[in-house]
Amino acid sequence: MERNAACVIAKHDVHDWLAHILDRREIIAPTRAANGDEIFARITSPGEVLWTFENPLGPLKQFLLPQTEPLAHFKTVDGHVAVEAARIPAERVLFNVRSCDATGLAFLRQMYARDLPDDTVERRAAALTVVTLACTMPCPLGFCPCTDAGPFLRKDYDLQLTDIGTALHVEVGTDKGRALLDLSPHLFRPADEEASARRTTAEQTALASFGDETCHFASAMRRISTHRVAEGLWEAMSPWCLECGACTHLCPTCYCFSVSDAPATDGCSTRCRLWDSCQYSAFTMEASGHNPRHASRERIKRRFHHKVSAQYFRRDGRVGCVGCGRCVKACMGTTDMPTVVAAIRHGTWDGGRIHA
């Protein structure tokens, strides 16, 4: 069998495979919290993993770029300051990751590897193995086909699983993924023609299920990049943003951060990286007190210029959105990605009103 050829595993063998992985690695997977929410969390037994779920609202990026990330500890010893790098978690498997989130993780890695590579992110990324579960049905608010981030992936995964009935079709993306199969080689067999055909059918069915709905990024990008968005549009939508920061905190591709030193306890201080939000008023405040984006409309404008303009598309190779739909679900107002993109295209803002 070709080393990275696709293979299949019977569904009744999956628990054994997960048990073998659990013996050696930590597994983060969608599971059910005490209150019934579906969340990504560390599992302790194979039975805790969810196989039918909507993508959890909590972003997977916290396992690559935590909301609060200790970077280094400082301690004064004998008059000298000793610096110790923060602990990076041992090898982790992110299991049953949705395609949009895997794309988001790849986007963040790319971002933090550019210019001055970030060692902490690189080390965290190196310790992660990403096993995706291809989406055979669209999630209610997702629009990943518009952002080339799903429902099936061509890259950005270590293993891609597809539900093909009584078995899972497994595509190997990297050696890290192959290593997970090597933990239980007896459970996998090469994918035959029927299995491959079922996988292809599943992808076509999933894509067709999205219908004709699309987010029209290209149209919005043309308008933004050719300065055809009236300033009044941003002004009109700004009261509908309550500046909670959820869109940036939950977005798989938002990477802005701030760095702050936590107060010392026991003589040890910790330098941390924290998620920041371009929608917070002090995000661009300067030391003089001047704030170039004091008004909410300026901050919203900046966010969508960054997400959708051709300038960043050329640099990043994609729009700054993976179509996961989290901003639609979490926005306290209505300034989520699809609503704003529609407003940019139409040149009018109606507050996301529900029209009968």
Next chain:
Amino acid sequence: MHLRGDGEGFLCVEPSESHPVSEGRLCARGWAASDATRWSERLLTPQVREGGALRPASWNEALGVAVQALTSLRREGRPLGVLGSGRATNESNFLAVTLARSALGTGHVDAGLRDGYQALLPPRLRTSELASPDTDFRRLEQTDVVVLVEGDVATTHPRVAMAILRVLRRGGHLITLGRRRTKLSRVASVSLAMHDEARRPILHALRCTVIDTMRGTYAVAAGAAPSALERAAALMAPARRAAFVLAPFDADTAVLQATAAEVTRFADDLVASGAGAPLMLPLPIRANTRGALDMGAVPDALPGRFPLDDAGARDRLRTLWGGEPCFTTGRPAAEMLGAVSGLVVVADDPLSFDAWPSRAAAQLAALTSLVVLDSYATPTARAAHVVLPIAAFGEEEGTLTNLEGRVQRWRPCVDPPPNVRPAWLVLSDLLHGLGARFAPRTLEAVEQGIRTAVPSIDAMRNEAPVPETDAPARDAAPRWLLRRDGMFDWADDALVTASPILRRDAASARRLYPNGVVMMNADDAGSLGVREGWRVRLHSSMGEADVPVTLRDELERGVLMVPFAHRDRLAAVSGAAAAIEVSVTCV
């Protein structure tokens, strides 16, 4: 909300999709909840004051010093007080009330910022109605017209703002009454100033116009453009159901009470005119203000909001607490600091909300004994004689009561620091040291005690009515009114001060104006010949001060607004008054 922690501590929060109120949303302060355990200056060990300075002590020593001081003061017959908090759990507030009325024999018990919430409760809106679905956000979202009396609800109460935006998305209407231009006033169908040109409350005029329109006794003159009041009336008259949302927009509780009373009259008139009963939604400042009130952290009621003379409530408390508890009316928080010799403060910082913090600081310094239970080194904790460090958010279990009346349970995601204890346990230790019979050793026992004292939410309907008062009449409009902005500075909220991200804005503003600032309408500034940052001299009956101005288009004319954070800088002109007439001259 899900809290995540690991060996590095409490690191992350996530919204809960299934929560019936938040529905997967968090406001900025919610997102910053994990910061409080790391970036605030934590209290990590008990401390006692010795030789004018605080020094570390063991738990036994610190509790012993506190118990001895409180016992001595009680024996000498000197007044004692206890401050609960809307930042503390129901269990801690209940034990704080137990400490006051049972162990210390005092009626001086309250919770900071409680009075601002209670003043907003319409007189006839009793607890049982508060617990009804009327205060459910989903019901609010189904209304046709929302009348919002606000400070800036999008900033202070984003979940409420979200519900109002949903009303607009469905095609409903919003009428705002306020003193500045806010996000919600910008999307409102009609935005009204709080007062007309003669400084008469506009709410009264709105009520008269709406009711007269509904009764057909008033109509817009033919050919005339309708006024803002007439447009508002045209929206409200045909509405099947309206909602009144009342935010603590003023620092003066009498003004809040008058507004609540006017809203009640408005509601009565709507019903009498054939409309559906409107929803009422008064908003508290602190997350658990309602819980503190329900647990009895109020000087004129017992747990369950029973009147002090309610025989059944008294009997239940005698059975639970033993002996004869104190059933007398005490002083509210605003008066307590200057009226007692010994004070126990649970999870709060009175200096952050007192109208005159420098005076309050002097009053704290004059106390014979100040015992502070807190997670953070607040100014009040620094002034204490005994500091007892308690667990922070995410470190202890307990319940909170949200403004819908839902009792929510919080579970810890990380352990508290090694020498830090849950607040309820520390209060229980104090009760035990003071010889109280009810000194529960488990959280379950505390909750059983609450169930004994407050048998059911249905029984919590005997709230003492808020007296109706009218807004003070004014014969003539003063030239300038210097007004304190609100009842609390959200930059002093623990979730903001502890967040490196959220505190930047306020910190920069305070650095820019270290000696205070007043906000002035830009047109007023133009007529005075004053520009941004220039200084003006304010003169009142109390004194005068020079202060820079910052210009705001959204302010009503003739009003100078003092940001709550700068209130002490203007104390020479305003004292502790919420509003005062002043003259203004250029410097």
